[in-house]
């Protein structure tokens with residue numbers, strides 16, 4: 001089972017492949033105030049994936065369009081509500097929440 005390491009807190013949580021990254025973060029106790037219910041429409045779940053990005057599900061067109069509208073996104077950005085865990089461990093940085101709307 002992949003482990004998600006959360007920065008800057010250093011918390012870790014295990015979650016099964018196919019679980020949404022957002023759900024793993026919520027299970028770890030991170031306070032993520034999503035407004036759209038995981039529909040790639042609010043940008044509040046934006047994270048930077050520091051390690052393991054290739055093991056996540058591919059970025060959809062809707063996710064790309066939402067990311068394009070968020071200030072401060074970069075090549076490591078994902079919407080955690082759209083990224084499904086793969087078999088490998090991932091490390092995510094939550095500082096991106098400040099760059100949302």
Ligand code: FES
Pocket residue numbers: 034035036037038039040041042043044045046066079080081082
């Ligand atoms: S929860 Fe709204 S974009 Fe992910």
